[in-house]
Amino acid sequence: MIKEIFKTAYARAYVRIKGVNRDVTHFIIDVFLPLLGISAILFAYKALNAPNQFLAIAAIGGAMIAFWYNVLWSMASQLYWERETGNLPLYIASGAPMTGVLLGMALGGAFNMTLRALGVLFATVYLFNIKIYLNQALPAFAIFVLTLFALYSLGMVFASSFLRFGRSISKVNELLGEPILFFSGVYFPIRVFPFTVQILVSIIPLALGIEGMRQLLVFGNPPLTILWIYLSLLILGIVFFYIATKMIKLMEEKGKITGTLTLKWE
């Protein structure tokens, strides 16, 4: 079963990676577009004569935005779109484990977005002459990987549960977009929130990941001081992944009974 899951994941990830990267225009667009928005934020900080650290804070947060949108639009609503285009019944009929399909979507999406996020980060660091602690790159990378694990596991939970939505799915995604970015403090440090809010937002993988990377890359703090972030992200990832595997089975079984797996134009 494990082998089948990984074979399916590889197949699904291959389509996603190949599909998005076969045309280099996609990459250029995906780096250039966020760069416009992030540049505006960095200019706003410059207008306020903010210290260089704020530019680094916004650059790291800005580069991570792509992952959240990817989770929402290419994970959460993906199975809904697969159902609309008629692929979902084919997945199920093929006998490929749906956990593998979800995992493949996650791995492919994470890979694609990582290339783009790095592009955005390097571009902003270079264009705005932002200083970061490069000697902390390795522990920051570990935080980054754990963030993706937790974030895309959450995306897998969304993908399974969002199957029951109709066309209002896009509205749900839109509602989850900016509020989560705000509470994750993508453009500003989350310490501006009251302490209780800071505690609450720590269940958002994006908020934790961004904060961890900032502590390392912007403030140069040693990894041990943010051990709790590593552990929290790991626990969140495991919990979300477990929920996702249970949820997708449940939704598949329920869909077969109620006959909603082929339902379109709700």
Add this chain to the structure above:
Amino acid sequence: MGVINSIRRIRALVWLAFQIEANWTRFPIYLLYTSIRPTFTLLLMLFIVVAVRPNPQFGFFILVGQAFYNIVGSGIMGVAYTLWDDREHYRALKYVYLTPNNLAFYLIGRGLYKFIEGLIPLTIAFFVGALIINYPIFNLVPNWLLLITNYLLGMVWIIAFGLIIASFLIFTTNYGWVAVESIVSSLLLFGNVIFPASLLPYPLDQVAKYLPITHWMDINRYALQGVSFTSVSNQLIILFEMSITYLIISLILLRICERIARKKGLIDITTAH
């Protein structure tokens, strides 16, 4: 007779846009939905000021800029995305030619709804934002006439931008959202929205001068502070001229692109859904 007929058709198109946008839920929930996103986008920007240091003057700059920028984004989307959505998603674009509307009229009518709908989130976001940065909003004595005039001028150039994008969307398949996002994001960077465009390095600052949004944002800020018509007359004239110029260019461009697309049979091409 022609005017009354046009108003009737506009009313029908605005109603259609409302139904497409809002009939997935109950009206109060829809209002909440339309307000949440702009409010949080505004908060995202305002917390830049909160994070650095309290600065009411710059806070007001961002508050007005971002609140009105939401209208820019949704207004452009309202026109441009309609073409893409009707063709790709609903596959209904070809049926426009079976109605008494021409394409430009149809897109403008559909897009107008966004300017009505957008007023609610604009107001809510503005009040919430002012509360966050402790801006004494009730001390403002806005020049309402100037504000309304500027809003109407804004509708003209925003619709023009929407039509320009729609002209290109007629030919594109996968890059629909890219065209919309590129223009909307560029306006955030060049448009005097969350920082003064004068901060942009040369030659980027020159781009800002030829964009109506730069002047539109300034006049919005002046109008809210109660500045008189005569004090901003120069900028108002420039904005008026730019808005009309962009509108004329957009209508010509759409006409040309539409004609080519119909000849090549591209009006109802679809790639997904």
